[in-house]
Each structure stands twice: as structure tokens, then as C-alpha cells.
Amino acid sequence: MFDRGQLDDLYRYACTLCLDDTLAFDLLQGSLEKYVKLSATRGAVENEAAYLRRMIYNRFIDQVRREQRFPHVPIQESDVPVGVELPDPEAVMVQFQSVYNMLADLQPDERELVQMWVIDEYTAAEIAEYLNCPRGTVLSRIHRLKAKLQSNQQSPAAEEA
Amino acid sequence: MKQSIKHALRPHTEKALSDQQFAQLNDIQRAAVRPAKIRSWRPALAASLVLALAVITGWYLVQDQELATVEKIAAEVVENHLHLKPLEVSGAELADIRGYFDRLAFNPVNSDYLASRNLNLLGGRYCAVQGITAAQLRLKRVGMTELHTLYQVPYDPAVFDKLPNHDLGEQPVAVYNRGIKVTLWIEKGILLALTEEAK
Numbered sequence: 001m002f003d004r005g006q007l008d009d010l011y012r013y014a015c016t017l018c019l020d021d022t023l024a025f026d027l028l029q030g031s032l033e034k035y036v037k038l039s040a041t042r043g044a045v046e047n048e049a050a051y052l053r054r055m056i057y058n059r060f061i062d063q064v065r066r067e068q069r070f071p072h073v074p075i076q077e078s079d080v081p082v083g084v085e086l087p088d089p090e091a092v093m094v095q096f097q098s099v100y101n102m103l104a105d106l107q108p109d110e111r112e113l114v115q116m117w118v119i120d121e122y123t124a125a126e127i128a129e130y131l132n133c134p135r136g137t138v139l140s141r142i143h144r145l146k147a148k149l150q151s152n153q154q155s156p157a158a159e160e161a
Numbered sequence: 162m163k164q165s166i167k168h169a170l171r172p173h174t175e176k177a178l179s180d181q182q183f184a185q186l187n188d189i190q191r192a193a194v195r196p197a198k199i200r201s202w203r204p205a206l207a208a209s210l211v212l213a214l215a216v217i218t219g220w221y222l223v224q225d226q227e228l229a230t231v232e233k234i235a236a237e238v239v240e241n242h243l244h245l246k247p248l249e250v251s252g253a254e255l256a257d258i259r260g261y262f263d264r265l266a267f268n269p270v271n272s273d274y275l276a277s278r279n280l281n282l283l284g285g286r287y288c289a290v291q292g293i294t295a296a297q298l299r300l301k302r303v304g305m306t307e308l309h310t311l312y313q314v315p316y317d318p319a320v321f322d323k324l325p326n327h328d329l330g331e332q333p334v335a336v337y338n339r340g341i342k343v344t345l346w347i348e349k350g351i352l353l354a355l356t357e358e359a360k
Contacts, residue, residue, distance in 0.1 A: 002186075004183055007183060007186055008176075008177045008178055032186055033342070033359065036192075037337065089167035093165055093166075094163065094169055095164070099170060099172055149166065
């Protein structure tokens with residue numbers, strides 16, 4: 001059973017992906033129903049929260065592909081070394097009118113990275129384990145994400161225009 | 162004004178489920194866990210028959226009976242839902258087709274619980290739930306193809322045992338049968354059961 005704290009974490013994760021509270025709750029509810037049915041026949045998995053989180057992500061990607069709202073473009077990899085540690089979210093300065101505007105221009109996998117890096121404060125190793133990719137790839141992706149956020153910045157004047 | 166990305170996301174990190182949303186998700190988990198709990202206590206209760214445990218046994222027997230009734234109702238409405246028998250009366254508003262159901266011992270109601278679900282009425286037919294004449298209404302969500310069936314029958318606690326009452330703020334109970342999710346609750350003195358595909 002997932003407790004209130006775990007369900008709130010999963011809900012926030014779904015909100016980061018969907019950028020819509022109602023859609024996020026529907027996504028969480030549908031994924032939980034599916035997980036409960038699966039675990040009744042196959043038994044509980046070792047890390048239930050991570051498993052359900054992946055279900056939520058896959059379900060979200062299926063939905064956006066069906067709706068063709070956001071063409072799914074995978075994060076481009078980079079061979080350029082970007083350092084050995086994650087950038088400190090406290091030190092990455094941005095200027096956006098709203099959280100929605102900041103996240104809306106990102107791809108779903110980039111939003112997922114923002115969730116894990118900034119909100120959940122996972123380490124690079126933890127993110128790498130979850131995404132099943134090398135730690136260096138995680139660092140590369142986050143440094144590119146940081147650059148994208150800082151180049152997409154919106155001032156209130158630009159938004160009004 | 163610039164701020165750290167962490168600070169910018171702070172409103173987002175404070176999002177949380179409402180009490181109603183949490184209760185809905187908890188019901189989904191409880192509906193799946195309850196049968197396993199009952200299976201696990203039977204061997205223990207069978208091995209120890211003392212006065213104190215007789216009280217606990219009596220309590221569990223009531224719970225078992227309630228679950229059995231819910232499962233029986235679910236099995237019956239799922240059977241009817243899967244057969245998808247033709248509608249006897251068509252209409253988009255309950256007021257338009259209520260006159261057809263003059264053989265019912267109750268007045269079909271518009272559900273407050275379903276008010277926000279964007280379900281359109283297509284029509285209805287007579288049916289029975291646990292031997293009591295009931296109304297079977299066919300619904301469809303706006304923009305979707307999936308059909309839902311909403312059963313309405315007068316609530317009799319002697320027949321249906323204790324069920325969640327929406328008028329008292331209780332959350333409906335959901336059970337699954339043959340790939341169909343059945344949500345049951347009481348509203349305005351009527352037992353309602355809604356079927357939908359288990360996703």
C-alpha cells in the first residue's frame with residue numbers, strides 16, 4: 001500500500017509531466033488501478049514507488065503520442081564533458097513568469113529530469129539507476145537542460161508582448 | 162527578477178492531493194488488499210475459539226458478508242453490462258425517460274457523485290439487481306467511445322448490507338470483476354452501481 005506521502009510525491013510527479021492538475025490525478029488514478037491489478041496476480045515489486053512512477057511516465061507518453069500534442073523528441077546526447085557533479089539547483093538562476101511557462105517548453109523526459117533533479121533532489125547516481133543509463137549521461141542531460149532553461153527565460157515584458 | 166530554479170519550483174513542490182482524492186486512491190488500494198487480508202485471517206481464527214476471539218470472529222463474519230454482497234452485486238451488473246442488451250427507451254435527459262419506468266418502485270435520480278464526470282445519457286431499460294426491479298441506464302463520456310452502465314435500485318440494507326453513503330460524505334467502494342470496474346454507493350436512498358472498463 002502506498003501511504004499519503006508516497007501518493008503526494010507521485011501526484012507531484014504526474015503534475016510535472018502533465019502541467020495540469022486534473023490530468024495528473026487521472027493519470028495517477030489510472031496507473032494505480034493498473035498497478036494494483038498487476039500486483040494481485042504477479043505480487044508486489046521490490047520498489048513499488050519507482051515501478052508506479054515508471055508506469056505513470058509510460059502511460060503519459062502513450063497519451064501524448066495518441067493526442068500528438070507534443071511530438072516526442074528524445075533528449076540529445078552530448079560527448080562534451082560537463083563536470084562530475086550535478087549543478088546545484090539553488091545556484092541555477094532563471095527568470096520565468098510562472099512554473100507552467102518554465103516547464104511548458106520542455107519535453108516530457110526533460111520535465112521528468114527537472115522533477116528528479118530539483119524537486120526530488122536525487123543524486124546523479126540515483127537518477128542514472130532509475131533511468132538505466134550511465135551517470136555521465138545524466139550529468140550531460142542535466143547540463144544541457146540547465147542551458148536550455150537559461151536560454152528560454154521570459155521576462156514579464158516579453159510575456160506581455 | 163531572477164531566482165534559483167529551486168525557488169521558482171517551490172509552488173509546484175507544495176502540490177498535494179486533496180482529502181477526497183486521497184480517499185479515492187486509498188479505496189482503489191483497499192479494494193484489492195481486502196480479499197487477501199480475509200484469506201490470511203481464516204486459518205488463524207479457525208485455530209483459536211475462545212470468548213474474546215468469538216467477538217472478533219463475529220466482526221470478521223460481518224465484514225466477510227459485506228464483501229460477499231458487494232461481489233455478488235458486482236458480478237450481476239457486470240454480467241448485464243457485458244451482454245449489452247438493447248435499450249428499451251432512448252433519451253438524453255433522465256426527465257425525458259423517467260415516465261417509461263412507471264413499473265419501478267422508486268424514482269431514478271440524477272447522481273451528484275457523477276455530476277462532474279461528463280457522462281451523457283443514451284437511454285435505459287428495465288433489469289433486476291439481487292431480485293429487485295431496477296433501472297439500467299446507458300451512459301457515454303463526451304468524446305469517448307466507451308459505454309458505461311449505471312444501475313439504480315432502492316437501497317435495502319437487509320438485502321445489500323452496509324454500503325458507502327455519498328449523502329454522508331462517504332467514498333464509494335470499487336471492485337473489479339472480469340476486467341470491469343464496478344463502483345457502488347448510496348445516494349438519495351438509491352443504490353447506484355456504475356460499470357466502466359478497468360484500465
